[in-house]
Amino acid sequence: MISRRDTVRSTATYWLAYCLVVSAIAWVSFIIVGLREDLQKSNEARNALIEQVTNMGGTPVVGPAGKEGPRGQAGTPGRDGRDGSKGSDGKAGSDGANGTDGAAGSDGKDGADGADGAPGRDGRDGVDGKDGAPGPKGDKGDPGPTCPDGYTPQEVELNTRQEGLFNQPVTAVVCVAPQTMEG
Secondary structure (H helix, E strand, O other), X not given: OOOHHHXXXXXXXXXXXXXXXXXXXXXXXXXXXXXXXXXXXXXXXXXXXXXXXXXXXXXXXXXXXXXXXXXXXXXXXXXXXXXXXXXXXXXXXXXXXOOOOOOOOOOOOOOOOOOOOOOOOOOOOOOOOOOOOOOOOOOOOOOOOOOOOOOEEEEEEEEEEEOOEEXXXXXXXXXXXXXXXXX
């Protein structure tokens, strides 16, 4: 005879196993959806790069997408996409029959200004332009300092030897560091 304790234990084990199986199935479903979204984003990025390289006159390294597999079950509807560019105008239709003139209405009042709309999204960056031609040569700059910062210019007389003459004094400017000026 099965005791009440064994019945409760087997029921609890059944429900625990059931919850674990349902949790595992839910987890695998979330993983599959995430991988599908990652694959779709990667394919969109690849297609954009192929188009960009082709538009720039290059030949893309990535080959065309493989053959399409069998159609899967319809998924949940996605978010609305961005508006596309405006299409060309269609052909003019044929003229309709003229309607009867209505009674003239009175002039209406001007309406109040509406609230400002939300700011639009930033546009895409444009393609870098070509480098321009070099500009004209600039004006000559001011002369630089005689000595680097922290040095002091001092005139000194040097004795030199020129073409056989000895001890011809020459005046020169020497930059002296602050340490050598002390003492």
